[in-house]
Amino acid sequence: MLIISNLNASIDGKSILKGISLEVKAGEVHAIMGPNGSGKSTLAAVLAGREFAQVTEGTVTYMGRNLLEMPAEDRAREGIFLGFQYPIEIPGVSMVNFMKTAVNEHRKYKGLEPLSASDFLKLMRDKKELVEIDSKLANRSVNEGFSGGEKKKNEIFQMAMLEPRLAILDETDSGLDIDALRIVANGVNKLKKPDNSTIVITHYQRLLDYIVPDVVHVLYDGRIVRTAGKELALELEAKGYDWIRKEVNNS
């Protein structure tokens, strides 16, 4: 589904991603872990089509197409979803209007008619239940005045509405208490379909108790320094990131 090969990217001339290669097959769950500042969010942003980081080398192929040539909105319509580490507040734009526009843009891209008002409201209602999001939130402006936990739930709600093929969840667990964490993780699991893929970016192991990865990567200083099965997450939890740091610096 997604093949990243020798990806290099820089921000304002400073090299941030230094030759990343990885492949995510249909149906797989990958976890990307690593200390702060290692480039996890930058990688997610490059995949979603954010232009602040310049790709200097390498390729990304998604569903057989050159992903890097597609504008952000087309990537979304082709099924890529980014759950933001820091969701953006947009005063004056209601959640309802935002989601209606997004859902109908996706439908238009697929050659479908826009949803009727009643079908749309029904869809909203069903998905709200799925992620146990407070009904009132949907009547407010996008993320405006939402608590940290509400913002993260709102990301999963949007994911539920858009039913992506490849979801990239950037630290969706950070700042969540244990109940919210369970709700978010359950939401992700309920949305999982056999041929959908997920990249879970996380700093901690605890989310991976709920969302069980097939593959775990450790990103450090813009490079993937280790790739293994889910046991790698436990090892990291036990030994800490200093262990990785030492290993990398020694070699």
Added chain:
Amino acid sequence: MSTQEERSGRYLDFYRDNIERISENSSPYINSFRQNAIEEFKKLGIPTRKNESYRYTNLDTFFGHPYSSYFMPSEPDFVKAEEFRCDVTDLDAHGVVLINGFYPTITGKLRELPGGIWIGSLSEASRKFSGMIEQHYGRYVNGNSDGLVHLNTALASDGVFLWIPEGVSLGKPIQIVNLVNSDQDIFNQHRNLIIAEKNSDITLIICDHTLSPQKFLTNAVTEIHVGENAHFNIIRVQNEHNNAAKITHTFIHQERNSVATSNNITLHGGLVRNSTHHYLGGVGAECNSFGLYLSDKFQHVDNYVNVDHAFPSCKSNQLFKGVLDDMATGAFNGRIYVHPDAQGTMAYQKNSSILLTDDAKMDTKPQLEIYADDVKCSHGATVGQLDENALFYLRSRGIDKRQARLMLMFGFAHEVLQNINVEALRERMDNLVMQRLKGELSRCASCMVKCV
């Protein structure tokens, strides 16, 4: 360009040559202000950019122009006013129409509405309700140092009079439509007086339209008295053509525990200058001053707000936002004045503008004069582009760039529009603003002028 004296001279000559005609249509009480006012005008002149509150607005091209005189509507004007239909079809309001600043009927110049409310021609009211006029007329503009307010006092002979008696609340809003229409370039002055007595509750909508493409200059003064514990709402929708200048001066004088809200929506106009003066003249009074300006081409929109906290425990809130395209320019100047014994004051101010091009320009300036110690005050101004992070957020959900920009601009504007308390008008404004932002609408749909 003519000199300051030459420009003022034109209006002084006009006064000297026509004062008898102007006075004929007015009551002795209103006429008694004229001589003093023209002398004040002579001293102060037409504001120039040296005047602190007009620093960013050049009045020369409009005031230096020779206009024809207009003293009374004639038969065809009555017909025009009769024919006008408000575009906001769902709006259920008690309406009156002014044409070129005059009340365009011969009979029935004053009407009684439910609850004993009176609305109609100011010059007519000055005879019928002389006691009321003597108690309020000219009181709330006192001490004003703007020459144009004095010019209005000297020259205005009609406008709207509205009186809401004690305890009356009207379920429907009242709508005043100001039409400007002539086959000549004209200068018009009108004067409104609104008295909302104790415990009353009213919403007033004022719509400004031009119906013919000539060059127009309007200089309007509105005095509003909001009695104790009254609730007063004024919404002004401005939609004039690029060759029209609209200068409004609104003075809202509030008594204790009253709440007054003003909302200036400027959709279109060549030169627009709104000065809104809020006088919090009693303990516990509260005012909101909102505004939205959308401008393009060579338009210029200037909002001046003056909030005067004269008593303790009052609250004020200013929110002005705008989107400027092409070579449009704008100014915002928000003054907050807190008197020494106005303890427990809360005063907030915010002005944000989005510039869509490198050539658009916005000047914004807070002016805080605080002489009490127990004051909560905040102010903030931003001038910039659309938020890139928000734009990407929308795009990352599959919304294309153009649509995402529109949504952000609309959301930005909606923060002001959401304060309109009349649903039909709010929806219509949302709609017009959306069309305006899409570039599908350069003028109000109801406009009969097909100008560029």
